[in-house]
Amino acid sequence: MAKVTFIQLNGDTVMVDAEFGQSVMEVAVNEGIENIIxxxxxxxxxxxxxxxxxxxxxxxxxxxxxLELAILEGSVEPNQFSRLSCQIRVSNALDGLIVSVPSAQF
Ligand code: FES
Incomplete structure (x- = not known):
């Protein structure tokens, strides 16, 4: 298990337990994190x-x-910190990972 913290649009943080091998997208969707679809x-x-x-x-x-970079170019308000959360696998090395949600996905 690893901890992943999501920073929501209003600034609130949600820290969740994530299984190793799950993607951060899967973790977010399972936890109902806003704007990660x-x-x-x-x-x-x-x-x-x-x-x-x-x-x-x-x-x-x-x-x-x-391919990830190409998809990110088409996302809403990409910046140098942008990643596709489905491509981030939870691991021991990422215990404590912090990600912020975007304002929109479309
Ligand atoms: S879930 Fe579709 S690109 Fe990540």
């Missing part, structure tokens, strides 16, 4: 799992693939 189920074809990774955690993630 995951419409394609994690097959990297929808972009509705866009999130912003806390700057202290960003370099702990694997680099995004070209």
């Amino acid at each position: 995951g419409e394609c189920g994690g097959t990297m074809s929808c972009g509705t799992c866009h999130c912003y990774v806390d700057k202290d955690w960003l370099n702990k993630l694997d680099s995004p693939s070209e």
Whole structure:
């Protein structure tokens, strides 16, 4: 288990327990986190799992693939902290991960 914290639009934080191997998108959807939709189920074809990774955690993630970068370009208000949460796998190394939700996914 690892802790993942979601920062919501109003600034509230929600810390949840996540199983190793789950994607952050799956964790968010299971917990009902607002604005993380995951419409394609994690097959990297929808972009509705866009999130912003806390700057202290960003370099702990694997680099995004070209496809992920292309999808992120089409997301709402992407920035240098943008990632697809379906591509982030919970692991021991990511225990304590912090991500923020976007204002919208469409
Ligand atoms: S859930 Fe569709 S791209 Fe991540």
